[in-house]
Amino acid sequence: MTRSERGKVLVSACLLGQPVRYDGRASGHPDLLVRWQAEGRVVPLCPEVAGGLPTPRPPAEILGGQGIQVLDDHTQVITLIGEDVSAAFLDGAEQALALVRRHGIEVAVLKSGSPSCGNRLTYDGTFSGTKVPGEGVVAALLRREGVQVFSELELEQARLALE
Numbered sequence: 001m002t003r004s005e006r007g008k009v010l011v012s013a014c015l016l017g018q019p020v021r022y023d024g025r026a027s028g029h030p031d032l033l034v035r036w037q038a039e040g041r042v043v044p045l046c047p048e049v050a051g052g053l054p055t056p057r058p059p060a061e062i063l064g065g066q067g068i069q070v071l072d073d074h075t076q077v078i079t080l081i082g083e084d085v086s087a088a089f090l091d092g093a094e095q096a097l098a099l100v101r102r103h104g105i106e107v108a109v110l111k112s113g114s115p116s117c118g119n120r121l122t123y124d125g126t127f128s129g130t131k132v133p134g135e136g137v138v139a140a141l142l143r144r145e146g147v148q149v150f151s152e153l154e155l156e157q158a159r160l161a162l163e
């Protein structure tokens, strides 16, 4: 890691105003993330798109809601139309890990609720809108690798971790 790469943060691309969500929309662009981008500290990634899924795409959920179980091949990620997209989610998570290692990243800001990014909460796999405590596939993998993971609801904690 070079000196110029210190303090970089991996961020869900939809939190940077990029229209990469399943419905073709973004998830906002908080001021702190705008500032970090201007400072060259942000490494953006949409793991679902990186894993080869199109935008827009059918919504997907983890059966049971736990990304760690997808990583360990104990459950699947299924779309609303019944397609198994686990391989694409795992591919995207591996790309997130590769970026973290390449840039020496120690902090990530990942969208809460997503079955892929999914810090703190995920949907339970019933497509009923029910959220459960847990992590998406990327949050689970990065945390297992020692990355400090925050959501868009924890930006102040992420700032403190970075500085």
Ligand code: SF4
Pocket: 012, 013, 014, 015, 020, 021, 022, 027, 045, 046, 047, 048, 049, 111, 114, 116, 117, 118
């Ligand atoms: Fe946003 Fe992550 Fe979902 Fe992509 S996979 S749309 S970056 S929450």
